[in-house]
Amino acid sequence: MGKNRNGGEKDEDLIRATGDLLTNLIKDPSIMQSIYALLPNLEKIQGAYDRHRNAFYQVLDGAHDKEGELEAARNDLTTKISLVNGMAHLTGKHDPTIPQKLGLVQQIVGKRLSAAGLLVPGNFRMAYEGHSIVARASAVKGARSYEIWVCEGDPLSEASWRHLTTSGRVNRIEITGLTPGRLYYFRIRAVGAVDAGPFSNFVSMMAI
Incomplete structure (x- = not known):
């Protein structure tokens, strides 16, 4: 028993860890509810987008007292977008059309070197x-x-x-x-x- 799979993790370790996780979740179901509550939906993303855009234009028009509000709105929107992108990449393993529809699939680049030896700029x-x-x-x-x-x-x-x-x-x-x-x-x-x-x-x- 204990044959290594999935990057070296042993079956016994995975079963034990999952059992501990299930035990904790059964003891306190509110944990999953809290996790689900943090996940963004269309309404939450739209609200975060509207708050960010409104604060941005207020600061742009000279309302410098709104800069703190703008930063908070920017961070909130960035967090929600990052969560959506992360979930889209995960679901893409089962349905590749999801990240494609969201424009998250990167272009396939075949030629990596020009005739003069120029490389692709890295870390774009x-x-x-x-x-x-x-x-x-x-x-x-x-x-x-x-x-x-x-x-x-x-x-x-x-x-x-x-x-x-x-x-x-x-x-x-x-x-x-x-x-x-x-x-x-x-x-x-x-x-x-x-x-x-x-x-x-x-x-x-x-x-x-």
Whole structure:
């Protein structure tokens, strides 16, 4: 008995741990109720989105006393979105269409090296800094600039993509010209003296 499975965890250990978990849950059913209460639904996400957007525009209009409220609303919305994305990835193991419909499936990149030897910019990510979306990635040897491309439709269709901005640096690229409340997809590539490198995987971000 005790043959290793699932990454080395023994059956006996899994059975024992699950038994302990069930015992605790049976003793106190409110534990599961508390967990379910934290899970976001459409109504909660919409409410968090509205609070964040309203606070953002109030601060943008000069109501600096609302900055604390804006930060709290931003953190609440980020938490809810992270929970939804995490659950979508988990359910995607059983139904791959769920993360696809939410735009969470990353683009499959076949070519990872350009003719001039330019690599894909690594660790591509985007985040809000104040009122702006800022993109960052790892520098690529031989790159002279970096292009950010944006998509408002199907990110798996090449025709949906368009060039958004070019930057001489990759550690901070500010994104402008977006429509609040719209979901966008972004990708980045390095540009050399004679050609451009392959695109990164895309990431999604909602403009506020």
